[in-house]
Amino acid sequence: MAKVPVQFTLNGAEKAEFIDSGTTLLNALRDKIGDTSPKGGCHQGTCGACSVIIDGELRLSCLTLAETCNGAAIITTSGLSEGGVLHPLQRAFLDAFATQCGFCTPGMIMAAKVLLDHTPNPSRDEVVEALSGNICRCTGYEPIIQAVLTAARSNSQNAA
C-alpha cells in the first residue's frame, strides 16, 4: 500500500505523518497520531461518535479520508481543555450527568461546540437539531440537551 504524506494542524499543533493511502481520518487520528478522543462506533456515518471539526465544520472522521484534510485545521475533544481546566461544555456534561458510558460524549461535544461557535444562545430546538446526527444509547438525550443549554448560558455570562 502506497504511503502518502498528510499534514494538518490538530488542536493547534502541526502534524505531519506518512499514512496508507485511503486511511480514514478516524483511523489516522487514533492509530497513527494517538488522539483517541474520536470514537469509532459504527463506521457508517450513523452514530456521530467520530465527529470532529474540520475547518470550522462538523464532519464524520470515519467517512473522511485523511489525505483530503491536507492543510486543514482539525479540532477534537481532546483539544478543548486548557491547562487542565475543562471547557465549559465538558464541565456542563459532567455536572448535568450527560455522560454515562461516555462513548458518545466526544462526538456530542464536538457537535455542540460547532453550534455554540455559530449560535452562542441557541434555542432548545436548535440544540436538538445540532445533535441530531449523534446517537446516545445511555442518557435519553435530555441531560445532554440541558448540558448544552447550560454551557451556552455560562458562556454568555462569561462574555457579559
Place this chain on the structure above:
Amino acid sequence: MALALQTFSTVKDANAALRAAGTRYLGGGTLVVRAANEGDVSLSSFVRSTEPSLSAITVSSGKVSIGASVTMAAIARHPGLAALSGAARAVGGPAIRNMATVGGNLFAPAPYGDFTVALLALDATVSSDNGDLPIEAFLATRESNQAIVTAVRFELRTEGVFRFLKVSRVKPKGVSVLSIAAVLEQAPDGTVSSSRIALGCMADRPMRAKAAEKALVGRTLTSDGIAPALTVASDDTSPATDPIASAWYRTQVLPVHLGRLLLA
C-alpha cells in the same frame, strides 16, 4: 480496509483515471467510504478532482448552476437558493450535510436521494464532460454512467411555485419514508397551468408522478380540485419495503402527504 486515493486538479484527468477497474469517484464519501468500511471488495481505489468549478454555485438571471462537489450545507446557507434550503436540509444530520454533495446525491439509491427529488421536479440538467442530459434520462441510466458529473443546472423557482416535503419517522433527522417535490404554476384564475411532481422512495430512484401531474392541470388547489390527482398519485410506483416503511405503507400514505403539500 485501506484504499488508494488519487487526486487530480482537473476533471479531465480524473475522468481518465476513472476508467481503471475497481475505481470509484469520491464525492463527499458518505456512501462510498461507508461502503469501503463495510468491506465492499469491488472498490480498490478512489478518484477525486479538486477543480474549483466543481464547488461553485452561480445564480444569475433566474438560472442556477450548482457544481457537483457543492455540499447540502452550502446550498442550505446560500442566500440565492432559499427556496431550496428545505430540500438541502432534508439530507441527513449536520455532519452529513457538511459532507454530502449534490453529485453524490444523484447516485444515492432509495431511501436516499432526497435532494435529487427536488432536482427532478425542477427539471434540472445534469452536466458532465460528455455533455448535458435531462435529469430524467440521467437517472434512468445512472448505473452505466462513466463520466464525472460536473454540475446541475435549472431555472430558479420561488417558494410557493417550488414545494418540497420529506416524511420521516425520526425527527428532526431521519431517513425518508418518502419525499415529494413539486413545481406548480397557476394561471391568474388560480387553476394549475402546469405541474411537475417528483417522488422519492416510491421506486428504486426518484420518479415523476405523471398521472397526478396531468390530473392537476386546469384544477384549483382546493380539496375538491386536487382529489383526482390524489386518486392516481400511486400510479406506476414500485416502492421498496425497508426498515423505514413497507411498500404497502408508502403507497397508502403518499396521497395523504401529497395532499398536504398541494394544499400548503
